Amino acid sequence: MTSPLPTGKPDICRITDGLIVPPTHLELIAVDHCNIKCRTCNHASPLMPAWFADPDTVHHDFSLLAKHYRPAFIKVLGGEPLMHKNLVSVIQAARRSGISDHFTLVTNGVLLDKAKDDIWKSIDEIELSVYPATPNAGKIIENTIRLAKRHGKLYRIYRYDEFRATFSLQGTANTALVGQIYAACKIANLWGCHAVKDGYFYKCPQSIYIRKLTGKHCESDALPISDSHDFQARLLAFLNSPNPLTTCTHCGGTVGRHVEHVLASQEECHSHIDIPTDDIVDHELLADSLIAMTPADDCKIRVRDKRLPPWQRLAQLLKTH
Numbered sequence: 001m002t003s004p005l006p007t008g009k010p011d012i013c014r015i016t017d018g019l020i021v022p023p024t025h026l027e028l029i030a031v032d033h034c035n036i037k038c039r040t041c042n043h044a045s046p047l048m049p050a051w052f053a054d055p056d057t058v059h060h061d062f063s064l065l066a067k068h069y070r071p072a073f074i075k076v077l078g079g080e081p082l083m084h085k086n087l088v089s090v091i092q093a094a095r096r097s098g099i100s101d102h103f104t105l106v107t108n109g110v111l112l113d114k115a116k117d118d119i120w121k122s123i124d125e126i127e128l129s130v131y132p133a134t135p136n137a138g139k140i141i142e143n144t145i146r147l148a149k150r151h152g153k154l155y156r157i158y159r160y161d162e163f164r165a166t167f168s169l170q171g172t173a174n175t176a177l178v179g180q181i182y183a184a185c186k187i188a189n190l191w192g193c194h195a196v197k198d199g200y201f202y203k204c205p206q207s208i209y210i211r212k213l214t215g216k217h218c219e220s221d222a223l224p225i226s227d228s229h230d231f232q233a234r235l236l237a238f239l240n241s242p243n244p245l246t247t248c249t250h251c252g253g254t255v256g257r258h259v260e261h262v263l264a265s266q267e268e269c270h271s272h273i274d275i276p277t278d279d280i281v282d283h284e285l286l287a288d289s290l291i292a293m294t295p296a297d298d299c300k301i302r303v304r305d306k307r308l309p310p311w312q313r314l315a316q317l318l319k320t321h
């Protein structure tokens, strides 16, 4: 099913002081579902049933992992993580494992003004994702800045006017195409958006949701987190493997077509991805990416406000909706 990449791919992870150091972060999936339905959500949240991370499971998994793996920071996300009624316990459970000192909450901000002080205490940073169709986007931005400042937390705000198509329910039997999508995938080869969920370590969150969307499970796509003596070696081999996951057959990676952000019904979200993999790929970008990858996410626009006077800052921020 899978095609090996050309040899010579540089390792994405290395061992430093006895620990695997990924390029950036590890994703702590707090919930699967969301309170809005973005048609091209790259975690497929509009199509996921409600699911809540269990703090004891999180503590168990992260404690085992912390013996072998040290990300610079943890992203707490979903779906919409603020939908978890016990989010503080989930974050504290991960923090107690000692896996990282920096926790960033990634949220669409819709529920932020209801977040209790304990949530703010449990994090170091907040990352707000703003979409043109998010109801009350301007107010959410103002709230986020005000609350982050009040609680003394770092904040970053990103605007997403477009996404890149991620999922294909129909998939492809074209192993050469799959090998190329994986070779060009910045998530797998550059950014390293690793994820942990319910006892398993994933190379990318997309592989979690493709398994759920298609019902296809291949053992080699996820690594059970364990206390075995060779776990670190197996994790390193998994992360640096030149071979695509089987889930890559249903994924555009980071070379999907640009798609306008819209909110949609669950049925529309489903029919939008019920197409072959070939049709979700931006083939020009794929060809370019196989020669050289640009590190930036071209869908993610940083909303910067520090150098502008207050009235201009507000005007700039309000342009986001």
Ligand code: SF4
Pocket (backbone or CB within 6 Å): 034, 035, 036, 037, 038, 040, 041, 042, 043, 044, 045, 046, 078, 079, 080, 108, 129
């Ligand atoms: S707000 Fe984020 S998690 Fe929710 S549907 Fe949109 S992209 Fe997905």
Ligand code: SF4
Pocket (backbone or CB within 6 Å): 181, 182, 185, 187, 188, 203, 204, 206, 207, 245, 247, 248, 251, 252, 253, 254
């Ligand atoms: S499933 Fe494959 S192509 Fe998609 S994000 Fe993961 S590694 Fe990349």
